[in-house]
Amino acid sequence: MRSSVIIFPGSNCDRDMDVALKKFGFKNQMVWHNDQSIPKSDLIVLPGGFSYGDYLRCGSIASKSKIIKSVIDFANSGGLVLGICNGFQILTETGLLKGILQQNKFLNFICSNVFVKVKDKQNKYFKDLKKDVLELHIAHNEGNYFCSDDELKSLEDNNQIAVTYCGEDGTENETTNPNGAIKNIAGIFNNNKNVLGMMPHPERMIDKYLSGEDGSLFFKNILDNFK
């Protein structure tokens, strides 16, 4: 499976994502934000970090960058686009995904392991995933997902909520919600479920010496579904 990771000025999880993708067998390439086009890919990843210094609003300037039109075209033609953390913020700013990411409820940056519940498996990311709850890692200041009532209803009606913060046993409530996100939302799809944005970082959880290895399941599953 061919993948491309876009590097914006200020991206800082680009290398981590490259390492993770290659580890599981993706043929990955790095693409600079000022490039006009993206090499032939089956998956485009917008990595975490602070693109353009988070100036104006997180993800806002990246959503107007030169490369982004190619990303939007690719998404609209059904290609897989994955945005992690700042990548998720960029995707909401482009309009590919609904809603916004506000500052965390307690106003602090949070770096911590979290559990997320996989809410929908009828998609190319989570189909046949062996677990229902994954242990992943978050590191963000603006991960508090919010959207209007109408948008929320349509997300729910179309099963576009991808993952939600929960406890180890899958309980979703206020205490298992690290940042105040509406309905504990940690990640969502677009209508076609080819675009996924999520705050947790699977690329930081890819071997047992790190914070955990559930990220491995995530990447392997994308590959398995592609075959």
Next chain:
Amino acid sequence: MEVTEAIAIDHGLKKEEFSKICELLKRTPNLTELAIFSAMWNEHCSYKSSRKHLKKMHTKGKQVIQGPGENAGVIDIGDEDAIVFKIESHNHPSFIEPYQGAATGVGGIMRDVFTMGARPIANLNSIHFGSPQHKKTRNLLRGVVKGIGGYGNCIGVPTIAGQTTFDESYNGNILVNAMTLGLVNKNKIFYSKAAGLDKPVIYVGSKTGRDGIHGASMASATFDDKIEEKKPTVQVGDPFTEKLLLEACLELMADNSIIAIQDMGAAGLTSSSVEMASKGNLGIELNLSEVPCREEKMTPYEIMLSESQERMLIVLEKGKEEHAKKIFDKWNLDFAVIGKTTNSKKIELIFDNKKVAEIPIDLLAENAPIYDRPWKKTKLPQKLKFDKDEFKTLKLSDCLKKILSNSNISDKKWIWDQYDHTVMGDTIQKPGGDAGVVRVHGTNKAVAASVDSSALYCFSHPLTGGKQIVCESYRNLISVGAKPIAITNCLNFGNPEKEKNMGEFVECVEGITEASKYLDFPVVSGNVSFYNETKDKGIKPTPTIGGVGLISDYKQMLTMDFKTEGNLVYVIGKTDGHLDQSIFARELLNEKKGPPPTVNLFNEKNIGETVLDLSRKNLIESCHDVSLGGILTAVSKMCIKGKKGIKINSLKGLTNKYEYFFGEDQARYIVEIHEASLKKVKEILSKYSVHFDELGTVNGQSIAYKDDINLSIEELADAHKYWLKKYIDN
């Protein structure tokens, strides 16, 4: 404007220093020249009070590639890999403006490291605040933590360990010490020594503004009531620009275009240009009209003193200008050729086609004043005779809970949750352990790092305290299975013009030197911060040691959490029950006198090597050094982290349980051993002739000792984990 003695004094120079300048120059300097002298001759840049004593430090070793004197120290970690590291203070600015002060402290130290060609791979910090009850403490703590996080998180370098303490002596002067480790190929290290004539001098990074003017002078003076007025001397950081600068510099460093490179830190363009020329024994000519400025009508005086952040000065190979410019254009950074190297051995400044300053370099560097300041020795306090009957009124379990929730012992998760500690995907030991550990990317090696200071011990007896912190750093590295290699130090002290403070400095340095020599744990970099004093009240002497060690196979890393029910728990090293200066004495007996625990360097080394040997042979399951709070505190942390309890054996004979459990004797570790390994462990302990106690067995969900203690892990965790968060929320 005619420069007078009064103007010189306003610039922080002493009367005699001004006369010396006039004498050396054989004329009165103009205002720009005076500013340059004041920047180079202040304590922060010239080390005039400390240099004499720093020279004695132990700085050499088999693995040392670069000792003190460069932007950072460099050590060899095998293959072609080297680690570049340094710790630096940003105390004065952080007290005035905690967010920006702390943020730019982190930014500055990272620049010191990537200036040498290394990619930063880990950050650490040691931060010290006034009493929790002091009205400023809470906001200073919040601001500093946010600032450190705000900068490091954005760059994408994990913050892997740290230290936070509270003591009333920091009420008017908090300490913010930031440390960075970087990884470099040992054949591709960049230095600040200029070489060759007529080579272009390049300015890259952010534009120059009026921020931070006189920053280095501020760090060389004490505070008074008017410190709020000093806010404009605090620099403003932009981590985004630093991230671009980091990537651009590393890209340019991939080939052979750079002759010398130096970041513009304290005293900005002045100290960077003078240092490069001085080290290369050259002159330098700068055309200040070419310096990219953020504000209009900046004068040469302002340009030379600005401490705007995220700027670098580079001496480039001739003909490489276009190539270099392309890289900086790609990263949207300013790039300007602002001068050249010369053979004049002077710094010459041009502005608007006029020469505005001309000073021989040696007057600024080698001829800067050196003081042999008078100092007073601190006598070893008499050991206290505790009334052991008084102990009996204290319940052991209450004592333990009280100590675990002490501000200096309690869990600091609220702080490090705000630091990205997992970015770069190689953090294998997070904050909260004895040391942070990151893998050397793509290899089996890992690097461990820890920051330590013991102001109470150093205050009580500086010589012992100095030794103790080096040993503590050594132990922390060994506790995670790393072989200690070298240290960096940040020497935070009061006013060196006072004999007592100067004595604290001299004796702490002596202690550090003695221990680092004995343990073969050389000092490769560091910084001195004097004048941590407000209205005549100075801080307790707080030298901070940043230690770095190597784990050759990261799978052998140790952690402190208890692993398996039924395993045996040993205390390695002898417990005499030293209570003077302990947390127990302070918290429960309200006793602040007495000497710190004795440091026996032979034991420290021998026991350290024993534990390292055990860990290399995979004979221990978990390990934690015993320090502040003694054995019970250490073992409680192992229980909390491992979510497993311990059944403690009855103490032998006449041992006093309070002394045994809370004494702060040095050179001790607690280790967890599987029964199958016991025979081999005992053989090794006997081979090294090391004393050990069989403390107990990993058991159940509580810490239990006879009828005295039966505390569940939740109770322990409650006492330990929530102090800080509760404090912040109040």
